[in-house]
């Protein structure tokens with residue numbers, strides 16, 4: 281498919297310190313390894329409003345794996361399950377539960393991206409490989425990042441099919457209305473104790489990213505738990521990867537809980553952008569998506585902290601949407617509860633109104649909410 285306008289609405293935060301030797305044009309897709317791809321696809325369509333796009337399975341000659349591709353505006357998810365016992369995908373699901381395996385990045389030259397990153401120390405995942413069908417060709421290559429997560433570089437300028445060679449268009453009768461999700465704003469990795477700087481160095485040295493913002497444990501701590509976070513971004517600002525590590529607190533940090541249940545480092549959340557968070561969250565809630573709540577007291581003084589905003593406060597309060605401001609504007613955001621049985625991955629909905637930051641002013645209220653959930657799970 282034509283992808284030339286991908287992430288054009290991504291309000292790039294240009295990061296002049298980053299060296300864009302790849303360069304990355306945007307997020308091509310995110311692949312999750314899941315236990316039951318058919319039902320996962322139905323969940324992302326019915327609850328989240330993704331549209332069916334492409335399919336690969338027994339009917340297309342894929343004997344070992346099945347994949348459903350769903351899309352909403354610029355966001356593409358690939359949901360993959362194994363068709364038999366054993367193998368790497370089953371092991372991934374056994375170790376981690378459902379989770380993100382691949383953050384695929386859209387590039388002009390996948391072979392060059394592989395060479396540039398591996399010669400800077402990246403561990404190869406997939407040597408450059410051309411895949412072709414009657415609709416053209418794509419070139420893929422890949423490297424390892426934190427945990428068992430990988431980056432695949434996708435070069436698709438010579439491809440006109442629906443997704444990639446090997447996939448057929450998927451056009452089931454069932455289609456749910458979209459929910460206004462536009463593009464991936466950022467994707468966050470949780471890494472183990474004292475590993476944040478190692479992975480920030482990886483993004484700096486291997487991928488040419490630079491650091492946007494850092495938080496320390498004084499920014500992000502409550503009475504009980506703490507974490508540290510740094511945001512790494514590529515040169516055109518389209519790709520933003522905050523990296524979190526646990527910090528010492530009186531009780532178990534949410535990052536430790538994640539690492540325990542995911543069995544290692546992995547993607548903690550995907551933040552997706554909308555142009556109207558009130559409509560998006562109303563639709564998602566009606567369709568069964570569960571969000572973290574903050575106490576009503578949050579809204580008593582929030583406007584003193586963030587100043588005037590365009591929206592009425594009442595619907596934001598009713599939906600539990602959080603507000604934060606930086607030097608350049610404000611943002612509205614809300615976080616789901618974990619979307620899996622293991623308390624691992626969740627999704628953030630974000631609407632930026634000029635702000636280029638990540639909601640630091642909300643962290644305390646948010647983490648207290650997460651701790652209430654952890655206490656319910658007996659994992660605080």
Ligand SMILES: [Fe+2]
Pocket residue numbers: 466468549551628638
């Ligand atoms: Fe986030």
